[in-house]
Amino acid sequence: MKTCLVVDDSRVIRKVARRILEDLGFEIAEAADGMEALAWCRAAMPDAILLDWNMPVMGGLDFLLKLRTEPGGDAPVVVFCTVENDVAHIQEALDAGADEYIMKPFDGDIIESKFAEVGL
Amino acid sequence: MRPDDVSLVISLCRARAGLKISAEKTYLIESRLSPVARREGYESISELLAAIRTKREEPLIWGVVEAMTSGETAFFRDRAPFETFQKDIYPTLSRARGGEPIRVWSAACAAGQEVYSLAMLNEIMQAQDPGVRIELAASDISTRALEQAQSGIYSQFEVQRGLPIRLLLKHFEKVGEQWRLSASLRRMVRWRRVNLIAGLAAVGRFDVVFCRNVLSGLEPPFQKKVLEDLTLVLPDDGFLILGAKETAEAAGEAFSPVAARPGLYRRNPAFRAAAAAAA
Numbered sequence: 224m225k226t227c228l229v230v231d232d233s234r235v236i237r238k239v240a241r242r243i244l245e246d247l248g249f250e251i252a253e254a255a256d257g258m259e260a261l262a263w264c265r266a267a268m269p270d271a272i273l274l275d276w277n278m279p280v281m282g283g284l285d286f287l288l289k290l291r292t293e294p295g296g297d298a299p300v301v302v303f304c305t306v307e308n309d310v311a312h313i314q315e316a317l318d319a320g321a322d323e324y325i326m327k328p329f330d331g332d333i334i335e336s337k338f339a340e341v342g343l
Numbered sequence: 344m345r346p347d348d349v350s351l352v353i354s355l356c357r358a359r360a361g362l363k364i365s366a367e368k369t370y371l372i373e374s375r376l377s378p379v380a381r382r383e384g385y386e387s388i389s390e391l392l393a394a395i396r397t398k399r400e401e402p403l404i405w406g407v408v409e410a411m412t413s414g415e416t417a418f419f420r421d422r423a424p425f426e427t428f429q430k431d432i433y434p435t436l437s438r439a440r441g442g443e444p445i446r447v448w449s450a451a452c453a454a455g456q457e458v459y460s461l462a463m464l465n466e467i468m469q470a471q472d473p474g475v476r477i478e479l480a481a482s483d484i485s486t487r488a489l490e491q492a493q494s495g496i497y498s499q500f501e502v503q504r505g506l507p508i509r510l511l512l513k514h515f516e517k518v519g520e521q522w523r524l525s526a527s528l529r530r531m532v533r534w535r536r537v538n539l540i541a542g543l544a545a546v547g548r549f550d551v552v553f554c555r556n557v558l559s560g561l562e563p564p565f566q567k568k569v570l571e572d573l574t575l576v577l578p579d580d581g582f583l584i585l586g587a588k589e590t591a592e593a594a595g596e597a598f599s600p601v602a603a604r605p606g607l608y609r610r611n612p613a614f615r616a617a618a619a620a621a622a
Binding site: 308309310313314317322323325326329332333336337339340 | 390417422499500503504505508509511512517518520
C-alpha cells in the first residue's frame, strides 16, 4: 500500500484530506508542521506528501527544501496544498522541488486529479 | 415542480436539441433552471415556464434548452483520448496527408476545456516536431457556453480539474481570482454555434471529431442521425472519438471501433457508398 504524509496545521484539513486519500487507497500519516514532517520522513520516507505552506515551527517551503537534501528525500512526490494561489508562490514551490500544486479550497476530485497527474 | 412543467421542459429539450431527459430528474431540471428564471426576471421556474407557454419566445425557450445541455467537463478529460491523438491518430493522418494540416473539431465544446487541451497538446507536439500542423474548431449549441469558452476565463476550481500545474503557469495568467488562457492559444480555435441534430452539411470537413459524452444524452433516433451526419464531415480515413462508455452502434455500419481504444472509431468508407447506391 502506498503511503502519504499529510502535513497541515489544521486538524480539520488533515481529517478531510485523510478521508479522501484513504479512499484513493493510501495509508496516511499526519504531521502538524514541517519539523514533525521531517521527523516522519527520517523514520520512514513516504511515497507522497500533501503539504501546506503556512504552518508554525517550520513552513511547507522550508520543509521541502530540507527534505530534498535528505538521504532518499528526492523520492517522495510532493503536492502543495495551500491558500497561496498566486503565480509567484506556485513558481517558488515548483523551483523548490514540488511536483504538483493544489490551491485551497479543494475537493476529492481535485486531489484525485492532481495525484493522477503525478502518476500516483 | 408540477408534472406539466416537467413535461414542458422535456418536450422543449427533445424538440430543439434531441435531449433525453428523464421525468425523474426533477432535481436536475430545478438546479439548471432556477438560475435561468432569476436571470430572466421571473420569481420561479413555474413563472418562467408559464411565460414560455403564453409567449413562445425563442430566446426564453433556448435559455431553457441551453441550460439543460451543459454538463461536467475538465481539462484533458479521461486523458487516454489525448494520448491516442498524439501518438496514433495524428501521426497516421499526417503521413496520409503529406504534412497538410490535420483538422480537428470539438463538437459540443461546452466551456472549451477539451479544445484548449488540444491547443496545449499542439504546443507540446510542436516543441518535439516543428512540422506538426493542427487546425482546431469548436462548437456548442449554447451561445452562453461559447461566450465563456471564447473568453478563456476559468475559476480556480475549473483550472484544477485535469490541468497540470506547469501548464497552468505556462498558458494562463491570473486575473483577480480567475485564470485566463493566453491570447495565442485562444486564437488557435475557430468557434461557431452548431446544433448537432440540425444537420451537419454546413459544418465543413474535419479529419478528427471529438464528440464525447454527447450522444448518450440524446434520444436514440437523434443518436443515429448525428452519427450518420458525421460521416459527411469525416473523410474516408477520419476518426471519431466518443466517450469511453459510448458506442456508434446506433448507426449500424457507419463506423467501426478501433481495437483496445474505447470510444475510438474509424469511418467505414463502404457505408456512404452503400447509402448512395440504395438512394
